[in-house]
Amino acid sequence: MLKFTEDHEWLKIEGDVATVGITEHAAEQLGDLVFVELPEVGAKLDKGGEASTVESVKAASDVYCPLAGEVTEVNQAIADDPSLVNSDPTGAGWFFKLKLDDAAAADDLMDEAAYKAMIG
Amino acid sequence: MDTTADLLKTPLHSLHLELGARMAGFAGYDMPIQYKMGVMQEHLHTRANAGLFDVSHMGQILIRANSGNVRDAALALETITPVDVADLKPGRQRYGLFTNDKGGLEDDFMVANRGDHLYLVVNAACKHDDLARIEAALSDTCEIEAQFDRGLIALQGPAAEGVLSSYAPKAEDMLFMDVAELEIAGVPVVVSRSGYTGEDGYEISIPAEETDRIARLLLSDDHVAPIGLGARDSLRLEAGLCLYGNDIDETTTPVEANLKWAIQKVRRNGGARQGGFPGADVILSQFDNGASRLRVGLQPAGKAPVRAGAVLFAQETGGEAIGTVTSGGFGPSAGGPVAMGYVPAAMAAPGTSVFAEVRGKRLECAVAALPFVPSTYKR
Numbered sequence: 001m002l003k004f005t006e007d008h009e010w011l012k013i014e015g016d017v018a019t020v021g022i023t024e025h026a027a028e029q030l031g032d033l034v035f036v037e038l039p040e041v042g043a044k045l046d047k048g049g050e051a052s053t054v055e056s057v058k059a060a061s062d063v064y065c066p067l068a069g070e071v072t073e074v075n076q077a078i079a080d081d082p083s084l085v086n087s088d089p090t091g092a093g094w095f096f097k098l099k100l101d102d103a104a105a106a107d108d109l110m111d112e113a114a115y116k117a118m119i120g
Numbered sequence: 121m122d123t124t125a126d127l128l129k130t131p132l133h134s135l136h137l138e139l140g141a142r143m144a145g146f147a148g149y150d151m152p153i154q155y156k157m158g159v160m161q162e163h164l165h166t167r168a169n170a171g172l173f174d175v176s177h178m179g180q181i182l183i184r185a186n187s188g189n190v191r192d193a194a195l196a197l198e199t200i201t202p203v204d205v206a207d208l209k210p211g212r213q214r215y216g217l218f219t220n221d222k223g224g225l226e227d228d229f230m231v232a233n234r235g236d237h238l239y240l241v242v243n244a245a246c247k248h249d250d251l252a253r254i255e256a257a258l259s260d261t262c263e264i265e266a267q268f269d270r271g272l273i274a275l276q277g278p279a280a281e282g283v284l285s286s287y288a289p290k291a292e293d294m295l296f297m298d299v300a301e302l303e304i305a306g307v308p309v310v311v312s313r314s315g316y317t318g319e320d321g322y323e324i325s326i327p328a329e330e331t332d333r334i335a336r337l338l339l340s341d342d343h344v345a346p347i348g349l350g351a352r353d354s355l356r357l358e359a360g361l362c363l364y365g366n367d368i369d370e371t372t373t374p375v376e377a378n379l380k381w382a383i384q385k386v387r388r389n390g391g392a393r394q395g396g397f398p399g400a401d402v403i404l405s406q407f408d409n410g411a412s413r414l415r416v417g418l419q420p421a422g423k424a425p426v427r428a429g430a431v432l433f434a435q436e437t438g439g440e441a442i443g444t445v446t447s448g449g450f451g452p453s454a455g456g457p458v459a460m461g462y463v464p465a466a467m468a469a470p471g472t473s474v475f476a477e478v479r480g481k482r483l484e485c486a487v488a489a490l491p492f493v494p495s496t497y498k499r
Binding site for chain 2: 055060
C-alpha cells in the first residue's frame with residue numbers, strides 16, 4: 001500500500017512497517033541534495049515530528065515523520081551519496097523504515113491519485 | 121514579504137520566464153533564483169564554461185564634476201568613501217566602500233574612472249540610500265545621474281573572453297578591472313573586466329531597450345548558460361567575496377571585515393589624503409591597533425553545511441558564544457561545505473578550531489584562508 005502526505009513524503013506500508021521517502025515532486029523542488037541527516041535507529045518519532053534534514057546548495061529543509069512509530073532501519077546510502085534522492089526518490093533514495101504504533105492510522109493519508117491532484 | 125505584484129522587473133524579466141526560471145523577490149525585484157539546470161550545475165558550468173547573470177537590479181550611477189575635471193568628482197566622492205578614487209586612472213575600476221560615522225559599512229560598490237566622469241555600480245537593496253548619500257555630499261560640485269533602469273549583465277567564466285570577443289574583439293585586450301566602451305551588434309555598451317564569482321569575466325552595461333537582444337545574442341553561444349542568484353551566491357562565497365547585508369553591514373568596519381586592502385595607503389594615517397571620510401577615527405585607529413574581531417573563512421570538518429546565523433563557540437560544549445557565521449552553504453567546486461563568519465582576532469589564524477551550532481549540535485570548523493577556490497582573474 002502506497003500513501004502520501006501533504007509534506008511530500010511517501011510511505012510504502014507492508015504489515016506494520018512503513019518505508020518512508022520524499023516524493024519526486026519534493027526532490028525536484030529541493031534541487032540537487034548535498035547532505036542528508038537521518039534519524040537514529042531506535043528513535044521513537046511522533047506524527048509530524050522532525051525525522052530528517054535534507055540540504056541543497058541553497059537551503060536546509062526538514063523531512064517530517066508521517067506517522068508515529070519507531071525507526072528500525074535507515075538508508076545509509078543516501079547519507080553517503082545524497083544525489084540518490086534526486087535520481088531515484090521512490091526507490092534507492094528511501095530514507096528510513098518505521099515500525100508503526102498504529103498501522104490503521106495510515107488509512108487517513110492520501111493515496112497516489114489524491115496526492116497527484118494536490119500537487120496539480 | 122514582497123508580493124509578486126509589487127516587485128519590479130528588470131529588462132530581462134520576460135526572458136527569465138521564457139527560460140523557465142524559478143523566480144523570487146530580491147531587493148524589490150522579481151529575480152531568477154535558478155533555471156532548469158539547477159543551482160549545482162549552474163555553478164559548475166560557470167567555473168568550467170561561461171555563465172550569464174542578470175544583475176540589472178543593481179544601481180548604476182554616473183558622477184560628473186561641474187568643473188569638467190573628473191579628479192574633482194573623485195575628490196568629492198572621497199569625502200564619503202575611504203578608498204583612493206583620485207588616483208584611479210582613466211579606464212580603470214576598483215572596489216569601494218561607503219562608511220558611516222561609527223566606521224561601519226553602508227554599502228560596497230565598484231567605481232570606474234570613465235575619463236570625463238565616474239561610473240559606480242552599487243547594491244540593489246542600497247541603491248536609493250546610496251544615491252541620497254551621494255547627492256547630499258556631492259550635489260554642490262557634481263551632476264549625479266542615476267541609471268537605475270539600465271541593463272547590466274555579467275558574463276563570467278573561462279569561456280567569457282572568447283564569447284564576448286567574438287562580438288567585441290577589443291574585450292580580449294582588457295585586463296582585470298579595465299573599463300571601456302565597446303560595441304556589441306551595433307549597440308554601445310560599457311564593459312568592465314570584473315564580476316563577483318572569482319572567475320575571469322565581464323560586466324556589461326546596456327541601454328534598457330537593447331538588454332534583452334544582447335542577452336539573447338550572448339546566450340546563443342553554446343558556451344553560455346543563464347545562471348540564477350542561487351549559483352551567484354555559492355560562486356561568490358567560494359571566492360571569499362562579501363555579500364552586503366550578510367558578511368558586512370552598518371555594524372562591521374572595513375578592518376573587522378578583512379577589507380583593509382580596499383583602503384589604499386594614501387587614505388590611511390601618514391598618507392597624503394589620510395582620513396576625511398565618515399568613521400575615519402574608528403577605522404584608522406583599527407588599522408594601527410587592530411580590531412577585536414575579524415571576518416574569516418570557515419571550513420566545516422564534516423559534510424553538513426553550516427549556514428548564515430549559526431552561532432560560533434570556542435569549545436564543543438559549554439562556554440560563551442564567540443561569533444557568528446555570516447554566509448555558508450555547500451560549495452559545488454570546493455566539493456563540500458564552506459562558510460564565512462566573525463571570530464575574535466585571537467582566534468583568526470588559519471587552522472584554529474571553532475564550533476558552529478547547527479540544529480543543537482556543535483560542528484567543528486577550521487578557520488580557513490580565503491578564497492576557497494582560487495580566483496582566475498586576468499591580470
